[in-house]
Each structure stands twice: as structure tokens, then as C-alpha cells.
Amino acid sequence: MFGDLRRFDTRRPQGEDWFRQWLDGMLPEAGAAHIRSVPRGSFPMINVGRTDDAVRVYVFAPGLTAEALEVSVQDNVLTVSGRRESAVADAGEGSRTDFRRERFQGEFSRSLALPEGLDVERAEARFRDGVCEVLLPKREELKPRRIEIQAS
Template sequence: MMYRTLFPRDVFSELDRLQRELQESFDISPSIRGTGRGGFPALNVGGTPQSIEIFAFAPGVDPKSIELNLDRGVLSISGERPSDIPQTEDKKQSVHIRERFAGRFRRVVSLSDDIDPNGVTANYRDGVLRVSVKRRESAQPRRITVE
């Protein structure tokens, strides 16, 4: 006796996709720290005693289209990622799955008070934007000798 299944073969991946979409709808928060998980570009933010390092993972973005602004300790990263789906003149084109982000984006990161706004550098290489913000000299740790 053969049994037929009522579900597609890859039911677990569909359930995983549905769970991700539901989670993203609850994670998005319009706060000063930007969107929640699932925002584009993905960010890693860390620090050393000398600087704050921000890595934005943005493959497929033209570095000339990226705009960085630092205003009162708030760093904003914005730009646009073009769609990789070719547009045709006839209206018969359809997209079945679209998991890669395309369009305008903006991420905001609030920084600590000890940054030096004149010590910001940024470079883009292999799809990763690296922004380094130096800390003020007065905020650097230093050893004080006792006499």
C-alpha cells in the first residue's frame, strides 16, 4: 500500500521560513539603534580602548552609493542596493521567492560619548563596510606612575 503525503517534501524549511517572517515582524523596532534582527545591512559593532569598530555586511552595494553621517554621537549608514532581477517590458514576469534584499536601506548606531568626530575612517572591501571611530585622547586608558 502506498501512502501519499499531504505536505510538500520540504515542509520543515517552509515552517522555518514562516517562523523567521513572524519573528521579524515582532523584532522591528523604530528606535535610535535601528531595526531589529533581519535589518540590512547586518552589523557587527565592537570596541577597543582606542576605537569603536563597525562592520556592515553589504555585498552587491556600490561603495559610491553609501552615505555615512555622524551627528551628536549617532552614526547613520544609508544607501541603495539595486535589484538583481532583470525588469522586462512585458508584464508576464513573476518572482516566486525573493530572499535577497534590494532597495533603499538605513541603519543607525548610537555611539558612546568619548568618540572623536574628527577621527572617523571608512573603507569598503569585498562587500564589507568597515567604519572606525577613534576615541578621544582624554578617554584613552593610561598608566599613572606613583612617586
């Protein structure tokens, strides 16, 4: 009578993060349509701010050097890429066993759509204390201008 029914695997995740593992399995990963909707664990983390004169992007890359990062802009898309090496040197096969590794290592790339009207030819990037600040000035014709009111 019930021969057509298939058995479902209902095993619970083990360990201290079982609820997070269960929730991650229930909800699909978010896309990158909004700055707050990137998948958990994305590297590097990015903050974006805007003033009347420019857009500033802060790339948080602790443990990296300026030489390990590459920043480029093409078609109003800012891309930050590079490689992060392991913080712990491998001493050879069989000499170290990792029980948990949370720090990301390897190649990475993050892309961010930029607003229209930026002068990417005058873009600058500065790196200090693990934070890369990218300054993207607005074109002069798009900056707000104050218009004097003349009394008649």
C-alpha cells in the same frame, strides 16, 4: 444564546515556513534597543567592536559599491544609508515571474547610537569586498593612560 460570539479566523499559514509565519504573528517585532534585537531581515547587518583607542563598526553590504553607501554621524548617532538595486534586470512586463524573492532591494537606512567620548571629526571609513569599516577614534583625554609608579 451564542449570537454575541464572533468567529475567529484560525486558518494555518501555508507553505514550508508556516511555523515561522505563525511565530512572527505571535511575537511583536523587536525594537533597536540592543544590537541583537533588530528585526529579522534588517539590512545591512552591523557588527560593533571597541578597543582602548577606538570603536569600530563593520557594515556588511554584499553586492554594493562604496558609492552606493552613505555614512554619517550626528548627535552620537551613526547612520548608514543607501540603495540596493535588483540583481536581476527586468526584461519588461510579463516576461518574468518571481515565485520567491528573498534578496532585499531598494532604499535602506540603519542607525546606531554611539557611546560618548568619540572624536567624530577624525572618523574614517574604508570599503573592501562588501564590508565597510568605520573607525571612530576615542578622544585623547578618554583613552586609558598608564601611570608610572615611583619608588620613594
